[in-house]
Amino acid sequence: MSLEWTVLVVDDEGPIRSSLADFLEDDGFRTIQAESAEKGLTILEKNPTINAAVVDIRLPGDDGNAFILKAHALRPKIKFIIYTGSTDYTLSMAIKQAGVDPANVFHKPLQDITTLTRAIRRVLGETD
């Protein structure tokens, strides 16, 4: 944990969003929370330090996919982790071009959230 990463958590469900943020913070990340895609984008515009985003797909307004595409357009360096409750989610071509691969897709609920934290660190270039 030599670096301090800033992770944007985009999820419309408070208990999940906050608990995830808490867990990440406990694990040494800095976190910013957004309850919708639109708010997430606003935050992204204001915070150039954000390195990665954990994105739910089903969101009010723009969905997670739209957010990823817009965010990627805005900040191409940001890495994305998809964390969705949809069981039938598949990656679209555009999302894959935004740098998301299947290994970065997680389905809720995760028995152990450290799986997710390890994945964030991996996409940010840290080695386990």
Place this chain on the structure above:
Amino acid sequence: MKQPRPIRLSTLLTAYLGISMGLLCFGLLAWTYHTSIQAVDDQMSASFNQRHAIVRDVLESSLQEVLYRLDELGKDPAFQDAVAKNDTDRMLDQLMATSFPEPQNSLDLLLVMNNDGALLLDASSPFFETRGITQQLDKLLIPLHSSGRIVAFAWPGDTTMAIMGAVHILDHQSGRVLGSLIGGPVLNDNLPFAEMIRDRTQVLDAVLVHNGQLIASSAQIDSPTTRTLLEIATNRPPLELYKGQGAVASFQEFSVQEATVPLRICLSADGVVWARLAASYMKKTATLLAACFLVVFLNILILRKIIGESVGKMMACFADISSGRQEACYQPGRITEFNAIGQAADAMVQSLQIANQHLDESERKFHAIFDQTYQLIGLLDMEGRLLESNQTSLDLIGAGMEDVEGKFLWETRWWTHDPHEAQRIREAISQARKGRFVRIETTIRDAKGKLHHVDFSVKPALDKDGNVTLLIPEGRDITEQKFVQQEMRDLRLLLQNILDSMPSILVGVDTDGKVTQWNREAENRTGITAREAKGDILSRTLPDFPLLPKSVDEALKTRRIVKNQRVVVSSQDKARFFDCTVFPLIASEVHGAVVRLDEVTERIQMEQTMVNAEKMASLGGLAAGMAHEINNPLAGMIQNAQVISNRISKRLAKNQEIAKECGTSMESIVQYMEKRGIFRMFSAIQESGNRAAAIIDNMLVFARGRDSTFQLQDLRALLENALVLASADFGLKTLINFKKIKIIKDFPSDIPMAPCDPGGMQQVFLNLLKNAAQALAETPENREHATIHLKLECEKDMVRIEIQDNGPGMTGEIEKRAFEPFYTTRSTGKGTGLGLSVSYFIVTEEHSGSLHAESSPGKGTSIIVRLPLAGKIAQPMDGVGGR
């Protein structure tokens, strides 16, 4: 047979009269001749018999004359004296003195004998040789005494015949016999004697013959007459009349002493008598012939005139009739009988005329029928040659009567198209010739080349004695019927084939409920053949369907289709299902019904399977819809619990820091929480959350193929893991202590790594182990020996995993439904009912393997999983989709 040459009646009559009259005349002539000859013969015979009597008288009188003269000599005393004195000279003188007036009776031979029989004197004529006579005196004397005989004296080379007499010389005083006198005339060449006979008998000639030698003759000795008579007297029998050579002759015989051959005296009369007779005969014949010719001529004249005229009229009449004249034509003549015949002919002509009209009419009708009938008709002789054929038959092959008449039927154009058919016709005719009615089917090719099927028959026509005289061939064109029959046969066959190829049992019944149709499926199903079934009633042929007759009755009564679905038939241990449909057969009235039975057992099973699949699918759909909604709160729950666990842990520096700020320490908090069981509770929250997540996850299996990650896995390790998980299973613990179950692991070391989704397979193994444990828990009394036997085995390209328990086992019904989702034998709450079905789904659908159960009640259950070794390509992926 040779035809006789015709002869004219007049010629015949003339010839007949000529011949018969000629024969009559000839007969009359023959008869006249015969009777004339007979009469002349009789007359002549009588005449000659008188003459022969005269000859006998002549001989007798000659002898008497001789005896008389000898007696006269002997009585002379002078002679007696001379004899007594034996004085030969005196004796001779005395004898010489005696005169002999008749030369024919002169004593040519004269001998004097003494008393002792010795010759005293031979006073015979010196012309005759007497020496021989004297030597034969002894023989002569005794029979000659007092009687005369013709005596033959035989000399060497000559015979002398004489009439000899003998008398005793008696002494005129004493009466003493002095001696004998023997003598008589010699007949040889005694012309006077012959003349005397001729004269006395008044014949032409008289001849004396002895032994073929002419003794004496009245005629000249060497004349034709003499020779003829000699010939007759030598070679012919006596006392018969001989005619010829201008003379008539007959002879008689006289016995001769001293000779065996008699003397024959033959007389001949003049042939003039015969000439007179012949003349009278000729006259009679001429008269008779003239009379005959006259009669014949008259007869012919009368016959020709009377009979010929009548016959001529009749002939004219008959000629008219035969030339076709049909009215009466006979002109009556003079003879009643012929008139009657003529009138009868006229009457006959008239009735014939009427009969002819009828016949013509009848024949016209017959020919109209014969020729115009649709049937083929003909007439054959005994050999099978065609005598007659009707027009229809001829038209069929486009032939004229002249083309076929007189030919053998099988060689005619009706059968030239097929030698085999021709041979059959020939055989049929030869059968018919034996008096049998023959009927066959054959073919005929018509003039246009079209083949006709013909119902052909040959019938023998019999005379009154029952002999076959004619054959009547008949034919009926049955091409159309044949075609229709064939079509019907084809149709019937087609229908039968359709019925037979139906997978349903199809049974036709009549209005009485008797079976009329029984298809192959019915045969196969019941083991009753169509032949056996037909005519029988339904309750006997289909006893498994007791309600069927009732349905049939209902269908017949209501004229509606009666359906009974899913009729259960129990056979052996299995229940089978049938759909029964009864169709009433209705045209204008009810003819019967068709029963259709379809076994739907499989369909029902399939439906059930489909229902299961549907259940799984709908479950999947439901899970997919619910998953997001449930997974999110679950995630909130689990995550928060994990954060809480994190934040109550001592190892996090921030926790220590915050605890200090709060005036306490993490140690105290941990201590507190441990004492209050908070950690355990958080674990329970996490575990519950995870279980809920697992259920959702299981349910999602049905909704989609899991995004499973295939890796080469050591199945032993997976099984070990599953055992650990099972023993840790909270729900299971309430039922049975897993650790007390004896686990036998039969894991060979050479089991290869198998490509599989480790999570999926672990779930499968866990499910199976839990099921086994739950099964063992069902028999608490057997808990001491509860065993789970795990076997790994390599089979070709598969790995076989067997999980065997010694629990109560499954019944067939349970075994069948074991893989249905939510099917469970356990009470609610003790199982989800998804375990086996999910396992089944994972193994078969995701791993292309197989999973099946082997079980029987009381003997435990084996679940056998097979995984292919060449499974999906393993793609190592880290931590994706894990739990």
